[in-house]
Amino acid sequence: MPHPATSAPALAPIISGVCHGTLGELIQGPWDGRDGEGIAIVSLPIRRYSRMWFHSGETGSHAQDLPAKSRCRAVIERYLALHRLALPPGRWRHASTLRVGAGMASSTADIVATIRCLDALFSRRSSPVAIAGLLGDLERSDPVFLDGLALYLSDQQRTVHQFGARPGFHACFIDEGGCVDTQDLSMPLRRHYAAHRPAYARLFGRMLPALHAGAAEVVADCATGSAHLSQSVLPKRHWDALQARRRELRAAGIVVAHTGSLIGYLFTRAPDPQHRAELSAFFRGLGEQAQFTQSTT
Template sequence: MIHSGICHGTLGELFQGPYIQNDKLHIGVISLPIKKYSSMHFELGINGDIGTDLPEKEKCQRAVDIYLARHQLNLPQGRWSHDSELIQGKGMASSTADMVATIRCLDSLFAISSSAETISSILREVERSDSVFLDHYALYLSDQQQVINGFGNEPVFHACYIDEGDIVDTEQAGKPLLAYYAREWPAYARNLDHMIQAFLQQDLPAIARCATTSALLSQGVIPKRHLDTLLDMQAHFRADGIVVAHTGSLLGYLFIRRPGCREMGELAAFFRSLGYQCRFAQTGF
């Protein structure tokens, strides 16, 4: 028998910036879920070893150890396998999605239903992570694995995006981000207030505008080479906003209305003129 776990990734964040809790500065994120997934499989009864089966997934191996210890369980004989549509080091929450898929695979194996709080507590022991285990949007403290505000499972956006090619080490980026956020706190605080109000009112154009502002603010710490070009052409393509992976290399347009085939062709030509193949995806839950 094969047991599997699945977890979606993200197309960066609608917002990433500072959040103060108990007089301490944290990194707050409102991730943009994307309909691309990480999959983890366990084939029961087959000879296997997790270190050999998943040699480059040390964090997943650590999550397995924590899970088994918490539930006082032993892993039966079996073989692990993994597949993912999420590119590593680009801002798609691939590492967190891999771990969540692993936990859900173990849940299937042992007939357990791990709560969001349980999953976040396991992630907390491994790394600063994303909120991909939730089924709704949230303002989430990535270092504390804590939900500050939940916003429901809308909106849905249609995205056209590119990968500029850089690989960003999320852990190494933490200190420079916090230093920059401390300097730029007032601008981030205003944008976060606007974003929260936009979510509460389900104002999709305002959410997209706040995402654009967040992308612009991030230029001061992990800049995107083509953001200015996208801004210049945004009105031409009638895009509602711009989204970036704040600690990654992805950036692109957000549309409330799905672009038609002709519009998609124009977008593809534009991004090809910049030297990139664009991708189209639906975001949201």
């Protein structure tokens, strides 16, 4: 007599949250607008991500599961307190393709991925304003929780302008190594900004209309100007080499992590295989491994 069919046990749901990182900033500098002063950035969002998972029903706690992610643990506590919620049983897991301390907004992306995981768990949707509020004084953040490009006062967690999905960029970049502590650069940055305020005002004056118009070539040229200015604070070893070969390698501009270790070329269209080979050979000649990515816009 055949045995009755048995169904497989139901698997406990796995909840996830995802947030993209950045390839440094298209511009970072002092902002003096009608809505106040601050440190303004336009980050370059890229298709590299931080991911957070909550495995429902398993035994665990965020204190045990995320021992190296103190800010993620802190934002979990803030979220639960704000909404008067309690976590069900479950275990946290995290993974990321964003290097820490390089200028990829890895820490902010971790926090935002955590918030989005909590939103999915509790069937909520945190607005950008709510996310900025949860970030609070945890860190000087990047606007990775926004769609598209934005002018953001990073020291105030405040969005000044959003520009939508244009322009988009492809990039070939390297990581010069080391781990940069943004807090250590705070005073040198402010002295630098005070000394170069007119130059930054001119750059913002060119870049913002170009962002509104989606004029990628102008935006990339302004990014090069901001990268050049940042050499006075956190110089990149390979700046001169990239600047010297920029036109030959058909790059629209140079992008850097202004408080990180990344530097690379911007392109308004994807390099074809031959172009990618030329770029890889150039960076190999500098003793570096080229990486390729694309903006999320």
